[in-house]
Amino acid sequence: MRVDVRGLSVRYGSVVAVDDMSFSLSGNKIYGLLGRNGSGKTSLMSALAGYRKPLGAVTLDGAPVFENADAMRQVCLVRHTADAADKGDKVSYVLEYGAAWRETWDNSYALSLIDLFRIPLKSKVSALSLGQRSALGVVIGLASRSPLTMLDESHLGMDTPTRYAFYDTLLNDFMAHPRTIIISTHLIEELSSLLEEVVIIDSGRLVLQEEADVLRSRGTEVTGNAGDVDEFTAGLTVLSEKSLGRTKAAMVYGALDDSRLIRARQLGLELGPIALQDLFVHLTEPVGGKL
Amino acid sequence: MKIFRHLTTTLVTYGAIVAACVFLMNLAVAFVISTFAEVSFSGWMLVTVQIARWFVLWVGVYTIHNVLPIAVAHGRTRREFLVAATGFTAVFALAMTLLTWLGFLVEGAVYALMDWKSTPHGSPLAYFLMFLVWCAVGMFVTAAFDRWGYGGVLTLPVGLALVLVPGITMPGTGDMPFVRDLPLALGDGWHVVSVFAWVAAVGVTWAIGRAMPVRAKAV
DSSP states (O other), rough: OOOEEEEEEEEEEEEEEEEEEEEOOSSSSSEEEEETTTTHHHHHHHHTTTSSSOOOEEEEEEEEEEEEHHTTEEEEEEEEOOOTSSSTTTTHHHHHHHHHOOOOHHHHHHHHHEEEEEEETBBEEEGSSSSHHHHHHHHHHHHHTSSOOOOOOSTSSSSSHHHHHHHHHHHHHHHHOOOEEEEOOOOOHHHHTTOOOEEEETTTTEEEEEEEEHHHEEEEEEEEEHHHHHHHHHHHHEEEEEEEETEEEEESSOOOOHHHHHHHHTOOEEEEEEOHHHHHHTTSSSTOOOO | OOOOOOHHHHHHHHHHHHHHHHHHHHHHHHHHHHHHSSOOSSSHHIIIIIHHHHHHHHHHIIIIIIIIHHHTTTOHHHHHHHHHHHHHHHHHHHHHHEEEEEHHHHHHHHHHHHHHOOOOOOOOHHHHHHHHHHHHHHHHHHHHHHHGGGGGGGGGHHHHHHHHHHHTTTTTSOSSSSOTHHHHHHHHGGGHHHHHHHHHHHHHHHHHHTTOOOOOOOO
8 A cells, every 4th residue: 555645744732743744655565663752653653544634645545544434444553552442341342343343354363363462352451461452452453454554652562572473473464464564663673674664753854764774784883993983984974983992983874885895994994784773863863863 | 334333232232231220229219218208209200310311421422532533443434433423322312211211111110009109200202302412412522622622621611501402391400590481482392492402512523523633542
């Protein structure tokens, strides 16, 4: 499912959560939506899901989503607050809502996920632990089998083994049922191997949209003698520097051409990749990052 | 249709269970009173005009505040939901009226058996309209609060005015201030005013609810 956002703004009174944002997602990939707290991720996803009326245009396969029954049927957004479940309802009842109201709902898959995440079917949602509530949100999102499935930090409450089970499940389900999946997370490194494309936003604005592999290749850690590192990085975009005695490590952003690579070898510098999480941190540093 | 069916089956069933429990409690209270005093009024009449309408109002609140966001989260539009919810108000009011009437029949039989005195109560039509308007007003005020936050308080006077309408000629609800004779002068024509109150409540709910955001709940 293709997603197009044009001039989207979301405001809460005088607070601008999303500020004139435009981008397109070609679809059928796992997208990572990355941003710091308060960067506008939830507001953006809420507008994509028709949870709120957009100022600007949000279209799915060319059709506006807000109050459009055909488009809304194709979308499922699970926020960490479990909108598709009422706290007073039993888990089994929450699944009944999905089965009753969503044509694409796969109830047998939902039940298998409930079993995998060890969520008690007869418990009320309010009685579940934070991790179980997170898992229930993931169940709702994946079992919806929606062409556009969005998970907004919905797995953050899970413990580590459960998160790993979630990552495996997500990948297997995506392979079996390819669709457009958007995940926002702060656990970037854990999830980075699943992400095909990354959208980074900050202060309600788009910072960059890039294939994950391309983005990784744009960052390089340069380590060596402090003087040599300084000489090598002159004129490059340096994201951060660390020194220990006479050794220095610098993170640089941008592709290195052949002459640079030759020079690094001549200087005896070590060149290594940068973790996606580190790139994210530096790209979203206060005052819009270092780019 | 799925939303309408869901609302109707779950909330009418819930309403019937609550009504049955309250009815039994009401009879129990009457028996307790009869041990030390004469029973001279219908407890069920008081329950149905004083407590039941607040329960029906709460059902309207629940419908918009709790169920509408779930419907949107499952890919349904507000339009679909509000159409279903409008039909639901009528079915729910009818169901509550039937339960009310059933209660009066059973209570009447018990009172006759025990030789207790009862008090007059409203007609089925009056009950139906009262429940209809209170449910719709619950939806309307909730839609306003959910859309505008504390700004929704501005709709309370309107909601209050609307819920007063169907109760004016209903025994046990109190009289209209200042213009006490107007409802009597209108007679059964007053019911038409109640229908307009319902149409108004549903209309403004529709207008407000169509652009209502689904806000994140507290975890």
